[in-house]
Amino acid sequence: xxxxxxxxxxxxxxxxxxxxxxxxxxxxxxxxxxxxxxxxxxxxxxxxxxxxxxxxxxxxxxxxxxxxxxxxxxxxxxxxxxxxxxxxxxxxxxxxxxxxxxxxxxxxxxxxxxxxxxxxxxxxxxxxxxxxxxxxxxxxxxxxxxxxxxxxxxxxxxxxxxxxxxxxxxxxxxxxxxxxxxxxxxxxxxxxxxxxxxxxxxxxxxxxxxxxxxxxxxxxxxxxxxxxxxxxxxxxxx
Amino acid sequence: xxxxxxxxxxxxxxxxxxxxxxxxxxxxxxxxxxxxxxxxxxxxxxxxxxxxxxxxxxxxxxxxxxxxxxxxxxxxxxxxxxxxxxxxxxxxxxxxxxxxxxxxxxxxxxxxxxxxxxxxxxxxxxxxxxxxxxxxxxxxxxxxxxxxxxxxxxxxxxxxxxxxxxxxxxxxxxxxxxxxxxxxxxxxxxxxxxxxxxxxxxxxxxxxxxxxxxxxxxxxxxxxxxxxxxxxxxxxxxxxxxxxxxxxxxxxxxxxxxxxxxxxxxxxxxxxxxxxxxxxxxxxxxxx
Numbered sequence: 136x137x138x139x140x141x142x143x144x145x146x147x148x149x150x151x152x153x154x155x156x157x158x159x160x161x162x163x164x165x166x167x168x169x170x171x172x173x174x175x176x177x178x179x180x181x182x183x184x185x186x187x188x189x190x191x192x193x194x195x196x197x198x199x200x201x202x203x204x205x206x207x208x209x210x211x212x213x214x215x216x217x218x219x220x221x222x223x224x225x226x227x228x229x230x231x232x233x234x235x236x237x238x239x240x241x242x243x244x245x246x247x248x249x250x251x252x253x254x255x256x257x258x259x260x261x262x263x264x265x266x267x268x269x270x271x272x273x274x275x276x277x278x279x280x281x282x283x284x285x286x287x288x289x290x291x292x293x294x295x296x297x298x299x300x301x302x303x304x305x306x307x308x309x310x311x312x313x314x315x316x317x318x319x320x321x322x323x324x325x326x327x328x329x330x331x332x333x334x335x336x337x338x339x340x341x342x343x344x345x346x347x348x349x350x351x352x353x354x355x356x357x358x359x360x361x362x363x364x365x366x367x368x369x370x371x372x373x
Numbered sequence: 374x375x376x377x378x379x380x381x382x383x384x385x386x387x388x389x390x391x392x393x394x395x396x397x398x399x400x401x402x403x404x405x406x407x408x409x410x411x412x413x414x415x416x417x418x419x420x421x422x423x424x425x426x427x428x429x430x431x432x433x434x435x436x437x438x439x440x441x442x443x444x445x446x447x448x449x450x451x452x453x454x455x456x457x458x459x460x461x462x463x464x465x466x467x468x469x470x471x472x473x474x475x476x477x478x479x480x481x482x483x484x485x486x487x488x489x490x491x492x493x494x495x496x497x498x499x500x501x502x503x504x505x506x507x508x509x510x511x512x513x514x515x516x517x518x519x520x521x522x523x524x525x526x527x528x529x530x531x532x533x534x535x536x537x538x539x540x541x542x543x544x545x546x547x548x549x550x551x552x553x554x555x556x557x558x559x560x561x562x563x564x565x566x567x568x569x570x571x572x573x574x575x576x577x578x579x580x581x582x583x584x585x586x587x588x589x590x591x592x593x594x595x596x597x598x599x600x601x602x603x604x605x606x607x608x609x610x611x612x613x614x615x616x617x618x619x620x621x622x623x624x625x626x627x628x629x630x631x632x633x634x635x636x637x638x639x640x641x642x643x644x645x646x647x648x649x650x651x652x653x654x655x656x657x658x659x660x661x
Contacts, residue, residue, distance in 0.1 A: 142472040146461045195459040202423045203476045204449035373425040 139213030140220055142200070147187050154182040159232065172248040173261055176229040180221045180265060184272075185285070187217065192281045198373050208365045211277065215269065215361055222265045226252065255342065256333045259349045266353035270360035277367040375437035377401045377523045377555035378422065384430035385417055390579060392417050394431070397574045397584035401522075402552035404545060406566030406587070407559040408647060409576035410655045415559040416456060418576070419527045422557075423453060435523060449478060452521030456528040456559075458508040462501040466494060466511055477519035485518035492537075506533045513541070517548075524548065524556045530565055538562075542569045563647035567591075573647065577654055583627075595629035596649050598622075599640035611635065614653025625653035 144151075158179045191197055200210060233249040252261065271291055276284040337345040378399035385392040392414045399405045407415050420426045422433055424440050424447075433440040435447045460469045466489070474480045489496055492510040500508060509529055516524060524545070530538045546569050548554045560566060566573060566587070574584040583590065597612070604622045609615060611631075612624035625645060626632045632642050645653075 138475045141475070145468055145472050146464060190461060194461050195457070196461060197459075198425060198455060199459045199473075201425055202448065202451075202453050202455070203473065204445045204478075205476060206444050209445075370427060372427060373420070 136209060136213045136216045139200075139205075139210065140217045143187050143213075143217055146196075147183070147190055150186040150190070151183045154179060154186060155228065158182075158228075172229055172233060172245065173252050173257065173264075176225045176252070176261065177264060177268070179225045179228070180218070181268070183221050183225075184218055187214075188276065188281045201373050207369045207371075211273075211365045211368050212361060215273065215357065215364075218265070218269045218273075222262070226258070226261060254330070255346070256330050256337055259337075259346065260330055260333050263349060263353055266356050270356040273360055274363040274367060277364045277371065375401075376434075377403075377436060378405075378557065379434040379437075380418070380422070380431070381434075382431035383418065383421060383428060383433065385421060385426060386429050390414070390417075392421075392579045395576065395579075395581045396431075397581065399523075399555050399557055399572065401555050402549050403571040404549055404556040404558060404569050405572040405574055405584075406563075406570035406647075407557060407574050407576065408561075408563055408566065408651060409582075410651060411561075412578075413576040414579045415576055416527055417579075419453075419525055419557070419559060422525060423448065423451065449519075450522045452516035452519060452524045454509065454512040454516050454524075454526045454529045456531070458500070458505075458512050460500050460508075460512075463499055465497050465499055467496045469500060469511075470515065473515055474518075479520045481518050481520055484520075485514060488514035488517060506537065509533055510537065517544075522554055524554065524558075526556065526558045528559055528561070530560055530562050538565065545569055563651060567647055575650065575654070582654060590647070590650070591644055593629055594625065594627050594645040594650055595632055596643050596645045596653075597624045597626060597632050597636060597640045598643070599624075599636060603636065603639060608635070612653075614656050616653070616656065625649060 158175060161175055201207065230249065230253060233245050233252070237243065237245050237249070250257075252258070272284065272288045275287045275291075278284070279287055333345075340348065376398045378397075380398070381396050383392060383395045390412070395414070395418060397405075407418065409415050417426065421428050422435070422440060424433075424444055436450060438447050440447045461472070464472070470485060474482070474485070488494075489511075492507075492514055494503075494507060494511055494514065500511065503511065509531075510533075513526075513529065516526075530541065533541065542565055545556050545558065549556060558566070558570070570587050572584065573587050573590055575582040598621060600621045601617070604615070604617070604624075608624075612626055614625045616623045629642060629644075632640075636642065
């Protein structure tokens with residue numbers, strides 16, 4: 136599977152560099168919310184994955200790589216691994232670049248944001264967010280193809296954004312969570328609130344149990360998503 | 374020894390097109406030409422062999438291995454050239470090679486370099502800067518560089534100049550000399566097949582018309598040319614396809630001996646070329 140990631144790296148490295156350059160510029164104007172940098176980092180991962188899928192579609196390379204001595208399952212797992220590696224790389228880049236900006240330009244506003252990314256709670260939030268987004272997008276991609284999948288993905292996110300507070304209003308959500316998402320401070324700084332909540336959960340459970348629960352949750356999401364994506368891709372005509 | 378390819382009752386239904394119950398075999402060390410007009414199902418068969426399409430029925434065995442259950446092992450023994458090159462266009466040839474070669478256990482780097490030089494392919498040029506013919510040559514170089522036992526080529530000669538086409542056919546003939554490598558070769562240019570193929574498989578509208586040794590086909594099939602007075606209803610039924618002219622007709626038959634008995638000296642009976650067979654059968658279906 137690492138060979139598949141290497142293949143994507145060779146095919147898309149200059150485009151990834153371009154995404155990285157845009158990311159670097161964007162950071163100057165990063166939201167001063169505590170989630171700002173994390174959001175940009177997630178966008179960087181999403182951007183790199185979108186480039187990779189777009190290059191496949193543009194050059195019709197799915198046909199080529201599905202003709203090589205690989206199973207469809209291996210091709211799908213390779214893409215999930217790529218998402219994981221890009222997530223790790225993007226987090227490392229964000230941290231190094233943020234530290235560099237703070238040290239050289241004295242951008243102390245970034246300190247809160249970087250601390251959030253560098254904390255256990257922040258990293259767990261980042262990993263869970265990426266696991267959730269990947270788990271949602273990939274099956275849509277293997278069912279609908281690159282173009283329609285992006286549309287469906289954002290429609291799902293939109294539906295969730297409407298449904299979560301809506302369910303809270305209707306009393307169909309646990310009361311503490313409903314109070315949390317509808318509290319006035321939530322929209323002011325979503326990142327800080329979410330990390331604050333994960334911090335509370337972490338405190339309540341203790342760090343080892345909290346980490347185990349997070350890893351378990353992410354693993355279940357990814358495992359279900361991988362299985363579904365493989366099934367869908369195995370049925371697809373190329 | 375297992376056949377290079379065994380296809381039994383292969384079926385694929387697209388709704389508006391159906392590949393229907395196609396069966397044929399390719400013995401090892403031979404070249405098979407897959408012919409048929411546009412939309413006959415040639416590319417569908419090739420994609421089904423490579424498991425790029427989900428079959429609705431039948432089975433495909435490559436060297437005795439099921440192409441779905443032993444997918445990776447089967448594909449490791451196949452070299453392929455698709456009708457439209459599907460590589461990353463903006464990459465250099467050597468970089469494209471680096472994205473493909475690691476997946477083959479038997480990749481032969483010196484052979485790849487040698488083929489690039491023989492085909493006059495500049496390794497540092499990007500694919501986008503090559504002509505269609507050059508892209509086909511590159512695809513062929515990749516297909517031949519991992520010492521595949523079965524080479525599958527989908528319209529490889531379209532877009533190639535006659536000189537390279539001739540070279541390619543010579544190379545394909547050379548490949549099978551080890552009596553192990555086999556070639557399945559789909560094309561419209563039937564004269565290429567008359568030169569190199571051992572077997573011909575003819576598809577028309579998703580159905581198999583025949584799959585036989587080329588020499589048998591060229592011996593058995595004939596074009597009968599005679600005056601219109603001989604084109605009775607009974608004689609018309611005898612032919613697989615008929616072309617009527619002002620003063621006579623030409624008819625295709627799959628039984629040259631029977632045609633000789635039936636028409637004797639009243640008609641001119643000529644061996645049918647593959648192109649004649651394709652033409653009359655396609656035309657016959659249109660007139661039906």
